[in-house]
Amino acid sequence: MTKKLVLDGATVVTMDADRHEYPVGHVVVDGGRVRSVGPGRYAATDEDVEVIDASGCVVTPGLINTHHHLYQWATRGYAVDATLFEWLTTLYPVWGNIDEHIVGQATAAGIGHLALTGCTTVMDHHYVFPRDGGDVLGAEIRAAERIGVRFFATRGSMDLGRSDGGLPPDHVVESLDDILTATAAAIDEHHDPSSDSMVRVGVAPCSPFSVTTELLREAAALARDRGVRLHTHLAETLDEEDFCRERFGQTPVDYMESVGWLGDDVWFAHGIHFDDAAIQKLAATGTGVAHCPSSNARLGAGVCRTRDLLAAGAPVGLGVDGAASNEATSMLEEARHALLFARALGGPTALGVRQALEAATLGSARLLGWQDRIGSLEPDKQADLCVWRLDTLAHAGIADPVAGLVLGSPPPLDLVLVAGRAVVRDGRLVRADERELAAGAQEAARLVGAPALSGHP
Numbered sequence: 001m002t003k004k005l006v007l008d009g010a011t012v013v014t015m016d017a018d019r020h021e022y023p024v025g026h027v028v029v030d031g032g033r034v035r036s037v038g039p040g041r042y043a044a045t046d047e048d049v050e051v052i053d054a055s056g057c058v059v060t061p062g063l064i065n066t067h068h069h070l071y072q073w074a075t076r077g078y079a080v081d082a083t084l085f086e087w088l089t090t091l092y093p094v095w096g097n098i099d100e101h102i103v104g105q106a107t108a109a110g111i112g113h114l115a116l117t118g119c120t121t122v123m124d125h126h127y128v129f130p131r132d133g134g135d136v137l138g139a140e141i142r143a144a145e146r147i148g149v150r151f152f153a154t155r156g157s158m159d160l161g162r163s164d165g166g167l168p169p170d171h172v173v174e175s176l177d178d179i180l181t182a183t184a185a186a187i188d189e190h191h192d193p194s195s196d197s198m199v200r201v202g203v204a205p206c207s208p209f210s211v212t213t214e215l216l217r218e219a220a221a222l223a224r225d226r227g228v229r230l231h232t233h234l235a236e237t238l239d240e241e242d243f244c245r246e247r248f249g250q251t252p253v254d255y256m257e258s259v260g261w262l263g264d265d266v267w268f269a270h271g272i273h274f275d276d277a278a279i280q281k282l283a284a285t286g287t288g289v290a291h292c293p294s295s296n297a298r299l300g301a302g303v304c305r306t307r308d309l310l311a312a313g314a315p316v317g318l319g320v321d322g323a324a325s326n327e328a329t330s331m332l333e334e335a336r337h338a339l340l341f342a343r344a345l346g347g348p349t350a351l352g353v354r355q356a357l358e359a360a361t362l363g364s365a366r367l368l369g370w371q372d373r374i375g376s377l378e379p380d381k382q383a384d385l386c387v388w389r390l391d392t393l394a395h396a397g398i399a400d401p402v403a404g405l406v407l408g409s410p411p412p413l414d415l416v417l418v419a420g421r422a423v424v425r426d427g428r429l430v431r432a433d434e435r436e437l438a439a440g441a442q443e444a445a446r447l448v449g450a451p452a453l454s455g456h457p
Contacts, residue, residue, distance in 0.1 A: 062120025127156025
């Protein structure tokens with residue numbers, strides 16, 4: 001029988017309903033779940049307990065990534081000075097070469113790195129399915145299991161090729177019938193709605209400029225029939241705004257509303273170019289936004305109106321986005337960038353350090369519809385947590401540990417637990433060899449046949 005685990009003497013940031021924080025507190029983990037959280041040192045008993053002295057550390061809920069494209073780990077560092085549409089048209093043909101093996105290697109490396117930045121739940125939006133590529137979605141799920149994280153897989157899709165006015169080349173799109181059949185099969189095979197689930201599945205057509213109106217409508221109907229969530233890119237660039245106005249005569253949000261894509265079971269990636277009316281619609285319907293500050297800046301797309309979304313009551317979480325538009329892919333860095341970019345636009349009160357951490361934890365859990373099980377440290381919730389060391393040279397003496405975590409340089413990770421099991425210990429992965437992951441990533445980059453290194457699209 002596994003011993004109870006007690007993290008003792010740390011600063012504990014719970015993100016519970018009352019946002020309790022304990023300058024000196026403890027967390028008790030048993031059977032994969034949080035059993036108790038409270039102030040003060042743990043009162044020793046004669047139980048069979050492993051007590052870890054976490055003095056000098058801050059314990060937080062695990063960070064939750066709500067938007068990613070893990071296969072892109074194999075194509076990092078290309079089209080580095082391109083706009084989004086230039087970057088996509090450069091890389092779409094390359095991504096058409098992916099297969100099950102490449103995706104598995106890239107995903108394992110990407111998730112391993114995310115875990116080392118405090119990420120305990122990884123969402124992935126996979127929408128490229130070459131005809132001879134094998135089971136790429138299954139390869140992702142197996143890679144997540146290998147590292148030990150919780151995984152939210154979305155079965156993405158594209159059916160609007162260049163010859164029909166879309167952006168992707170025709171050879172990487174699928175037919176509507178094939179998409180719906182494969183998506184239903186992915187839900188049947190992999191989606192686990194149970195309270196101890198490690199894998200859930202969503203439905204995720206790629207974007208308004210790569211899918212048809214019919215696919216959006218049919219995907220929404222399928223997701224709601226199966227009780228799973230909906231996800232897509234929206235309002236990432238002004239080019240997309242122009243595309244929607246020219247093709248549909250509507251703004252992106254109005255278009256999505258017309259096809260049944262607003263609701264508390266929907267979240268959009270990026271959401272940079274929302275006007276006031278769009279923000280009010282999102283808030284009124286409970287539609288969420290995955291803010292991806294680093295990728296948005298890397299592609300020069302703009303800055304999400306995070307402050308306005310939160311003030312209106314719209315759910316907001318954080319995502320790293322695909323590794324080909326965010327080579328750092330650090331969840332903790334996303335919290336820091338979310339805060340800094342919001343303040344650069346809106347002043348020093350635009351976003352607080354605790355709001356930034358909340359977006360990376362409970363806010364992100366809400367986007368995934370998983371907030372009843374993850375995102376905060378509360379009794380009976382999943383024991384997904386991080387133990388950050390804040391007594392090293394870089395952080396010693398910072399008065400507010402949450403400020404040290406969000407505003408300071410990334411601190412060392414003593415421990416990352418997922419379902420009570422160690423995924424990271426003393427800054428190293430527990431269940432995978434980092435050298436093997438790096439070698440696999442190098443092989444994936446070679447096999448995918450990316451273009452010659454260049455800063456140009």
